[in-house]
Amino acid sequence: MSPGEDGLIGIPFPEHSSELLSRLNAQRRAGLLCDLTLTSRGARYPTHRSVMAAVSVYFRRLFGAEEGGEAGGGGGFSVCQLDCVAPDALDALLEFAYTATLTIRSSGMRDVLRGAQLLGIQCVADACRDILGETGGEADREMPEERGPAERKKCSRRKIDRRRVTKVESTPPLSHRLIVNTHTHSSASSPQPSPHSHSPTQPPSPEEVELPPRAGQNGERKGPRATGRAGVNGGMDWPQDRLLPPQLPPPSNDRLSDGEEEMEGVGNGGLPSSTFSSLVEQRGVAGTGGGGVRKRKSQTPQQCPVCQKIIHGAGKLPRHMRTHTGEKPFQCTACGVRFTRNDKLKIHMRKHTGERPYPCPHCPARFLHSYDLKNHLSLHSGARPFECPLCHKAFAREDHLQRHRKGLSCLEVRTRARPRRGAGNGEEGRAARAGGRGHSPDQLDPLENLPPQPQTSTFLPRPGVVVHEEGTQLLPGEDERERGVALLGAHRLPYPSLLWLSQELRGRGGGGEEEEADEASGGHSPAPQHARWEEEVEEEIGEEE
DNA sequence: CTGGGGATGGGGCCC
DNA sequence: TGGGCCCCATCCCCA
Numbered sequence: 001m002s003p004g005e006d007g008l009i010g011i012p013f014p015e016h017s018s019e020l021l022s023r024l025n026a027q028r029r030a031g032l033l034c035d036l037t038l039t040s041r042g043a044r045y046p047t048h049r050s051v052m053a054a055v056s057v058y059f060r061r062l063f064g065a066e067e068g069g070e071a072g073g074g075g076g077f078s079v080c081q082l083d084c085v086a087p088d089a090l091d092a093l094l095e096f097a098y099t100a101t102l103t104i105r106s107s108g109m110r111d112v113l114r115g116a117q118l119l120g121i122q123c124v125a126d127a128c129r130d131i132l133g134e135t136g137g138e139a140d141r142e143m144p145e146e147r148g149p150a151e152r153k154k155c156s157r158r159k160i161d162r163r164r165v166t167k168v169e170s171t172p173p174l175s176h177r178l179i180v181n182t183h184t185h186s187s188a189s190s191p192q193p194s195p196h197s198h199s200p201t202q203p204p205s206p207e208e209v210e211l212p213p214r215a216g217q218n219g220e221r222k223g224p225r226a227t228g229r230a231g232v233n234g235g236m237d238w239p240q241d242r243l244l245p246p247q248l249p250p251p252s253n254d255r256l257s258d259g260e261e262e263m264e265g266v267g268n269g270g271l272p273s274s275t276f277s278s279l280v281e282q283r284g285v286a287g288t289g290g291g292g293v294r295k296r297k298s299q300t301p302q303q304c305p306v307c308q309k310i311i312h313g314a315g316k317l318p319r320h321m322r323t324h325t326g327e328k329p330f331q332c333t334a335c336g337v338r339f340t341r342n343d344k345l346k347i348h349m350r351k352h353t354g355e356r357p358y359p360c361p362h363c364p365a366r367f368l369h370s371y372d373l374k375n376h377l378s379l380h381s382g383a384r385p386f387e388c389p390l391c392h393k394a395f396a397r398e399d400h401l402q403r404h405r406k407g408l409s410c411l412e413v414r415t416r417a418r419p420r421r422g423a424g425n426g427e428e429g430r431a432a433r434a435g436g437r438g439h440s441p442d443q444l445d446p447l448e449n450l451p452p453q454p455q456t457s458t459f460l461p462r463p464g465v466v467v468h469e470e471g472t473q474l475l476p477g478e479d480e481r482e483r484g485v486a487l488l489g490a491h492r493l494p495y496p497s498l499l500w501l502s503q504e505l506r507g508r509g510g511g512g513e514e515e516e517a518d519e520a521s522g523g524h525s526p527a528p529q530h531a532r533w534e535e536e537v538e539e540e541i542g543e544e545e
Numbered sequence: 546c547t548g549g550g551g552a553t554g555g556g557g558c559c560c
Numbered sequence: 561t562g563g564g565c566c567c568c569a570t571c572c573c574c575a
Contacts, residue, residue: 312556315562323554343565344553351551370567372550379548399570400547407546 024051025098037079038094043087045094055097057120085115096124106131 034046113128328338356366384394
């Protein structure tokens, strides 16, 4: 990013929404911060009114949290008696609200459907109806627009809906998936004694609160129900706009264009959408939301149902899925070796054909891979742009530096260092480093300048990893061993960040334009700044002492 | 421990 | 939207 450019940088935290929900659920189970207790036929369920208001139209209205409602409502209801909803169904709906997973017995499906309808939890109601195969009867009376396939088909013509439904179908909706447990019912959230001792203030029952029919007749219905439900916003297909009674003023959402509708779930001001597929979706379509410029255009990210990882790029999910299934559909006709990907097989075939399409311009060597040539060229140039920040040993390859850093030998040379003053977390430093290899600014972790953690659980940061504030003894932890990140002043930094740091040091000395040039070339700046950087660090050590 | 080759998986671009 | 192709980062293995 050029100086002075005040571009917005979208830094996604894909784990945030799921972690948030998880912690809220933990609080609910522990009875912490619960400001609402639901009761049903003697069973008590401590919960949070904000969560309930976010997930349920009934509670949203009850607490005045509806858009256009009385601000700061809350209705004063601390205990809400919901005898009209069966305890098991209420339990399941609460579980859904906090885990994005509906776990119910098939025999209890109808109770859950009724509860979801009464409470205005549209996506659950839709899913239950789908499973029950209901198109008429009670559901139809309450949802008169659900007239049947013809009507759905008509609705499905809307472009936005087609996209949503397709996405749902191609990406199993993890967040609000419906698990129909035909044997056991989740006992995880069995009724708990409420920590509150408020005397029940009887709110209007959901049956009394007139939940209007969904406004589908006028084409306001957002689209056909997708099998399995859940929409791109993680199933929080907030029904509020289409559930608003006709006599109410049109909600502000109505002005949204199709593109803007994709931002619903954020714009509604309710619970953050509960999957990071939605997060990514938001990021992917951010350009249409008018919220600013994102570097990455939409690549139709999809969420892996196994590892939850967001896979960017159209058609890339099947490829990724083979890493889980072990399926290797591409077999070498010459040696029988199988590969998960066709392009890998193609490269493999070069071994049999003798094709080495990457010749070195300086010597007769030829290579199978472009990156082999790249590595090889560094031998000719003698460039060793990857320097260990501790022992200053330089390497021609980044992975060799990482391997080196995994070892402890370099620690014998110097065991202390610290991040540059003001370079650790500052916006300036981040921007200065952002042009480094492979990591665009929007990929940076704003706290530690780490590239985004891969979403596979393997790479989840471990709770035990301590990031020290000040540089002390540098002992690479297991985390560093696995991820090959370097330690600088006990702040974990991947090596590109270290290079950025060094670039920044140079920039402080007046090399700003060179920095730009380096960014433009998209590569690491070569080694020559080592001496400069070393001087600076030494100076700093001197100052510290 | 290091240098080098190869394998693997993800993302971008394009058709 | 799916898939091909390419590049990149990272890892593993061997000398």
